[in-house]
Amino acid sequence: MTRPLAGIVWMVLSGLFFVGMTAIVKHVGSDVPAAQSAFLRFALGLPFAVPMLWPLWRTGVTAGQARLCALRGAVHTLGVLLWxxxxxxxxxxxxxxxxxLNPIYVTLGAALFLGERWEARRLLAVGAALVGALVILRPGLRAVEPGHVAMLGASLLLASGYLVAKRLSGQVPATVVVGMLSATVTLGLLPFAVAVWVPVGWAEIGWFFGTACFATLAHYCMTRAFAAAPAGATQPATFLQLVWSVLLGAVAFGEPVDGWVILGGGIIMAAVSAVAWREAVARRVAAEG
Structure with missing residues (x-):
């Protein structure tokens, strides 16, 4: 039996933790280089990830699985740096x-590289999401900053990592997939962090440990949300992340409230929610048939 209300509550909590994590990164980011910030966030999260690797010590991985883990770690490392x-x-x-945009890229990549069928609803969702991205960026009407380009690249690379994880998830336990990601990304970020390293105090270490805690809690709550209810029921709740980001950006960082960003994010979120709901309906019909 599904529990939609419980799923929505878990997803709301997940969004709060994700926004909290990004706010901490933005708070500390002006003092610590991006590569070093990313490294510290993952390195300080290793205590949460190492216990997940226990099945790996007992059974090991094949050469093919090791290559997939390394590939996911590489693309995720680059995506995290850009993010x-x-x-x-x-x-x-x-x-x-x-x-x-991440789930839209995943949908597109699954059709291109994993052999999933091209469905009209997926194509419509991709098109709507691109419209939403254009509403946010408004090229020609305002300057597109390097940060916007970096974010587009980050979304694409992180989505590529999710596609590799999808391939891996059928071969090794989910905990191993998560644990290996933390380990490989930490190693991948190390040389970039060393190249720009600046001294940090215990206050900064505490902030970055907080991001690791928030990220772990966010992923845990998201997993509980997916277990409690279909994605179509919980996905709209993720739109609240944008609401909280607008409020937190305005109050804590003095950022102006941009209605175009809210509109563009709403269009993308509507596309994601619609395709998630339609996929859930299609799976239910197939199971009943």
Whole structure:
């Protein structure tokens, strides 16, 4: 039996933790280089990830699985670097709104590279999401900053990592997939962090440990939301992340409230929610048939 209300509550909590994590990154980002910030966030999260690797010590991985883990770690490393750079260059609300492109890229990539069928509803969702991105960026009407370009690249790379994770999830336990991601990304970020390293105090270490805690709690709440209810029921609740980002950006960082960003994020979120709902309906019909 599904529990839609519980799923929505878990998803709301997940969004709060995600917004809290991004706010901390933005707060510390002006003092610490993006590559170092990203490294500290993942390195300080390793205590949460190492226990997840226990099945790996017992059974090991094949050469093919190791290559997939390395590939996911590489693309995720580059995506995280671009995401942390964007966080320090553009408003919090714009980062959150453009994050909604990730599931659209995943949908498109699954059809191109994983052999999933091209469905009209998926194509419409991709088209609507691109319209939403154009509403946010408004090229020709305002300057497109390096942070916007970085965020587009980050969304594409992170979505590529999710596609690799989807391939891996059928071969190794989910905990191993998550644990290996933390380990490989930490190693991948290390040389970039060393190249720009600046001294940090215990206060900064505490902030970055907070991002690791928030990220872990956010992913846990998201997992509970998916277990409690279909994605179509919980996905609209993620739009609240944009609302909280706008409010937090205005109050904590003095960022102006941009109605175009809210509109563009709403269009993207509507596309994501619609395709998630239609996929859930299609799966239910197939199961009943």
């Amino acid at each position: 942390f750079f964007a966080m320090t260059r553009i408003p919090l609300a714009e980062v959150t709104a453009m994050n909604y």
